Amino acid sequence: MGLSFVPRAIAAFMAEHDQVQISLVVHSSREVVDLVVGQRCDLGLIVLPNTYPSPRAEKLLATRMLCALPAGHRLQNQATIRPEDLQGEPFISYPQSIASRQHIDAIFAAHGVDRELRLETQLSLPMCAFVEQGLGVALVDAISAVEYRGQGIVFRAFEPAIEMDFSMLLPIQGPVSRLQASFLEHMQRFIEAQVPAAHRF
Numbered sequence: 001m002g003l004s005f006v007p008r009a010i011a012a013f014m015a016e017h018d019q020v021q022i023s024l025v026v027h028s029s030r031e032v033v034d035l036v037v038g039q040r041c042d043l044g045l046i047v048l049p050n051t052y053p054s055p056r057a058e059k060l061l062a063t064r065m066l067c068a069l070p071a072g073h074r075l076q077n078q079a080t081i082r083p084e085d086l087q088g089e090p091f092i093s094y095p096q097s098i099a100s101r102q103h104i105d106a107i108f109a110a111h112g113v114d115r116e117l118r119l120e121t122q123l124s125l126p127m128c129a130f131v132e133q134g135l136g137v138a139l140v141d142a143i144s145a146v147e148y149r150g151q152g153i154v155f156r157a158f159e160p161a162i163e164m165d166f167s168m169l170l171p172i173q174g175p176v177s178r179l180q181a182s183f184l185e186h187m188q189r190f191i192e193a194q195v196p197a198a199h200r201f
Contacts, residue, residue, distance in 0.1 A: 004125065004147040005143050005146070005147050005194070006024065006045060007024065008190075009186070009187055009190045010022055010024060012190060013183060013186045025041075029046035029047060032044035032045070032046050032169065033046065033169065036169040036170070036172075037172060039171055039172075042171070042180060043169060043170055043171075043180055043183070043184075044169040045060075045166070045167070045168055045169070045187075046166070046169060047141060047143070047164055047165070047167075056169060056171070057168065057169050057170075058167060058168045058169075058170065058184055059165055059166070059167050060167060060168055060187055060191055061143075061165070061166040061191050061195060061200065062163060062165055062166075062200060062201040063141065063142040063163070063164050063165075063166065063195065063199050063200050063201065064142065064158070064161045064162060064163060064199060064200075064201060065100075065104075065139045065140060065141055065142070065158055065161075065162040066139070066141075066142055066155040066157065066158060066199065067081040067086075067138070067155065067156045067158040068128055068131045068137060068138045068139070068140050068145070068153055068154075069131065069137050069153065069154050069155075069156065070131055070133075070134045070152060070153060070154075071132075071151070071153060071154055073137070073154070075137075075156070076156070078156060079156065079157065080157045080159050081157070081159075082159050083107060083110075083113045084111055084113055086108075086113060086115060086137060087113050087114065087115075088114065088115070089115055089116065089136065089137050090115075090118045090136035090137070091115035091116060091118065091136050091137055091138065092121070092130050092131060092135065092137070092138040093105075093117055093119070093120050094121070094122060094127075095120050095121075095122055098122060100162070100164070104162065107160060107162070116136075118135065118136050119135060124138075124140040124141055124143075124144030125144055125147065127144075128140060128144060128145075128148040128150065128153055129150065131153050132151075132152040132153045133152075139162065140155075141164045142164070142196075142200075143195065146194055146195055146196075146199075161201075163201055166191070168184055168187060170184075
């Protein structure tokens with residue numbers, strides 16, 4: 001989210017607020033929570049499974065993970081991909097340290113599906129690049145699917161649905177400033193315009 005989608009959103013915001021100064025620093029979601037709690041930043045944006053607790057969060061988007069397939073894959077004509085469809089497939093995963101990895105692994109284990117785990121990366125955009133190169137299939141968040149510009153990849157719904165929440169964290173103490181409120185409203189409008197309704201809950 002922080003590598004492409006947020007910079008585009010910030011550019012649109014600055015076009016409307018030409019005096020504002022913004023510093024964008026990309027951290028893990030857990031580090032962002034710590035920064036906001038410690039009042040070391042004005043706001044934070046996180047994406048995590050919806051069970052993750054966070055302080056004073058404004059949900060921007062509830063969306064579902066999508067299955068990324070290389071163009072021409074045997075499953076590309078299916079509208080929805082299910083765990084059993086991926087039996088034996090080379091699969092590109094998030095590292096064990098990322099919460100969604102455990103959730104994804106648990107779903108495949110519950111369905112008795114074995115995948116060939118070949119690659120790991122903590123970011124969805126390089127994951128999509130690996131998929132486009134034919135190195136495997138993956139489950140990625142909807143924002144990354146919107147942002148990926150490669151041509152050799154298709155995205156399909158995945159069931160059972162894995163929800164991902166995109167939220168803005170605001171300072172715990174003190175009122176929300178007019179600029180923070182304005183940016184929150186801007187992000188809500190930007191997401192509404194950019195993310196297809198089919199990807200949302």
